[in-house]
Amino acid sequence: MAAEEDTRRTPEPPTGPLTEAQAARMFADMNDVIRAGEEMRRLRAEMIKLFAGLGWTQDRIARLTGMSQPAVSKQVTKHKGDDPSPPPRLSLDQHDTPWLEGRLWGLAEEISETLHDTAHCTRHLDAVARGKKHFTPQSVDELRRLVEEDLRLHRAALPGGHRHAYDEISRALDIPVPATATPTESPSVRRTLARQIQRTRLRDET
Structure with a gap:
């Protein structure tokens, strides 16, 4: 199968x-x-x-x-004297935890905007934006549950790509893949990049 x-x-x-x-x-x-x-x-x-x-x-x-x-x-x-860092990989298919968290964040924001801020995940996103919530294992699990609920309740209103993206992210978070190389960017930068690239990909698919 x-x-x-x-x-x-x-x-x-x-x-x-x-x-x-x-x-x-x-x-x-x-x-x-x-x-x-x-x-x-x-x-x-x-x-x-x-x-x-x-x-x-x-x-x-x-x-x-x-x-x-x-x-x-x-x-x-x-940072003028720092060793130059290689440019970041921008493919969505990366499996380090901050990257996956950023993808989840971007997906949740697209769901919230599509549902005109009535989504279950909206309040969580607002707390992230205000700096009241941070990306901890507990808060990520909470956001996953909220996104799952929105996908279940609003299946007809959300594009199929949202469900596909969530399934990819969820599987990767549940079954970590050993990293082939250590990213040079900080976790915060990784999340920010993945968030924006995920949002762009979802919009391109609609």
Whole structure:
């Protein structure tokens, strides 16, 4: 049965580089909750480092973050002597826990928006956005239960791709796959990237 399922699965096309629109969305979300504390400030600083490493200009990053160019320059200068990190893999088919948590986060947000914020997972997402909830095993299990409930109750209103994405994420969280390489990005950056890429993929499928 498993072999038959594998043969029916369509290979995932490679994901292209991050677009400016995706980056703008990520930084906008960070700016909305920057008051939540130092964790979000650190995440924004890490994302600035990542995009600078990808060759984005400081003016471009400043425009997306809502910061001044000198402020961005200060952040970039902090990491000037660091060894350059390889660009992050952007394929959804990655199995480290932060990446899967980010995919779940993005899926839940798409469900919440599709159901006009009446989804069971909406309150949990609001708490994440305000910095009231963090990604712990307990909170991830809670979010999974809420997403499952929304998928069960609103099957007709949600695209089939949402269920497929959840099944992939859930299986990978339940049966961890040994990592072939250790990601260089922090867990927060991994979640943020996976969240945005998952949302983009779901929107492209509808």
